[in-house]
Amino acid sequence: MLNSVALAAPQKPDAADACTIPAEIHRDPPIQGGAPVNVELGILLIDLSEIDDGDQTFRVDVVVRLRWRDPRLGAKVRGGSFADCRLELKDVWNPDIRPLNVRTQHRVLGEALRVDASGTVVYERHVQATFASRFHLREFPFDVQSLRIQLASFSYGRGQVRIVPHAFDEVAGREISVAGWRMLDEHPDAGVGPIKVGPKQFTRVDHVLLVAREPGYFLWNFVLPLGFIVLMAWSVFWLDPKAWGPQIGIATASAFTLVAFLIALRSRLPPVPYLTRLDELILFSTILVFVALAQVVVTSRFAETDRLELARRLDAYGRWIYIGALGMVVYMTLVR
Structure with missing residues (x-):
C-alpha cells in the first residue's frame, strides 16, 4: 500500500499575532541590494x-x-x-x-x-x-x-x-x-x-x-492719502508770494500732516533693514514736501526784500519741477 503524504501549507499567524510585527522589522530599514x-x-x-x-x-x-x-x-x-x-x-x-x-x-x-x-x-x-x-x-x-x-x-x-x-x-x-x-x-x-x-x-x-x-489695501489706505498730502504742499507754488502767510501756513500744515501720517503708518510696514518700494515712495514724498516748505521760506524772503518778480519766477518754475519730480517718483516706485 502506498503511504499518503500530506503537504504542509504555509501556516498563517493566529488571530493574536496577525497584526504583530517583530522588533527587527520596525527597527531596521528595508534596504535591498545596497540601494536606499x-x-x-x-x-x-x-x-x-x-x-x-x-x-x-x-x-x-x-x-x-x-x-x-x-x-x-x-x-x-x-x-x-x-x-x-x-x-x-x-x-x-x-x-x-x-x-x-x-x-x-x-x-x-x-x-x-x-x-x-x-x-x-x-x-x-x-x-x-x-x-x-x-x-x-x-x-x-x-x-x-x-x-x-x-x-x-x-x-x-x-x-x-x-x-x-x-x-x-x-x-x-x-x-x-x-x-x-x-x-x-x-x-x-x-x-x-x-x-x-x-x-x-x-x-x-x-x-x-x-x-x-494684493496691493489694493496699501494703495487705497496709504499711497492715496500720501499723494493728497504731497499735492497739498504743491499748492503753495500757485499762490502769489505776496501772500506768504498762507503759503507758509499750507507748507507747515503739509509737513505736520505728513509726520503724523508717517507715525501712524510705520506700525503697518514690515520692519526690514532695507528700503522697500513703498519706503522709497514715502522717502521721496517727504523730501518733496520739505522742498516745498523750503521754497516758501525763500520766496517769502524775496517778497519782503522787494524781489517779488524773482519770487514769482521761482514759483513758476518750481510748480512744474515739483509735479514732474512727483510723477517720476510715482513711476519709479509704483509703476516700474
Whole structure:
C-alpha cells in the first residue's frame, strides 16, 4: 500500500499575532541590494490661514503623505496581510521625516497608516503648523513670496533613505483664507541639495507655496492719502508770494500732516533693514514736501526784500519741477 503524504501549507499567524510585527522589522530599514529606500512624499494644501511678514512666518493646514515599500511586510513573506490591522507609525519601520523650519508645536488633526499585500506602506497625517520662511520684501507691496515647508530625515543618511517628491492624486482648490494674498502655484522642490551634518548627508525636500500680495489695501489706505498730502504742499507754488502767510501756513500744515501720517503708518510696514518700494515712495514724498516748505521760506524772503518778480519766477518754475519730480517718483516706485 502506498503511504499518503500530506503537504504542509504555509501556516498563517493566529488571530493574536496577525497584526504583530517583530522588533527587527520596525527597527531596521528595508534596504535591498545596497540601494536606499525610496520614500515618496506628497503634501496636499488644505488652507493657508496666516502670513506674518513681520515675524516672517506662515500657518498652513496640510495633509502629508509618505509611501514606501517594505517587502518584509508583504503577504507572501508573512503568510497573511495587514489589510485588516489597525497599525500606528511606531509599529512599522518609518523614515522619520520631520519639518526643519516649524516655528511652533504642530497640531495633529488625524493620521492613518495602511499596509497592502505587497508590503507598500502609506502613511497620512493631517496637521496644522506655523513655519518660518525667508521673506524678500524689496518689492513690497507688490511682492511675491516663496513660502517653503522644509522636510528631511536626520535618522537615516542618503545611502539609506531617498526622499522622492510625489504629487497627490487629489487636488485642492487655489482659494486660501488669508486676506490680502492670492495663491499662484505650489510645487515640490527636490533640487535644494542635501543637508550636511559633519561627514553625513541627509536628503531634503521643500514644498513651495508661491503667493502674491494684493496691493489694493496699501494703495487705497496709504499711497492715496500720501499723494493728497504731497499735492497739498504743491499748492503753495500757485499762490502769489505776496501772500506768504498762507503759503507758509499750507507748507507747515503739509509737513505736520505728513509726520503724523508717517507715525501712524510705520506700525503697518514690515520692519526690514532695507528700503522697500513703498519706503522709497514715502522717502521721496517727504523730501518733496520739505522742498516745498523750503521754497516758501525763500520766496517769502524775496517778497519782503522787494524781489517779488524773482519770487514769482521761482514759483513758476518750481510748480512744474515739483509735479514732474512727483510723477517720476510715482513711476519709479509704483509703476516700474
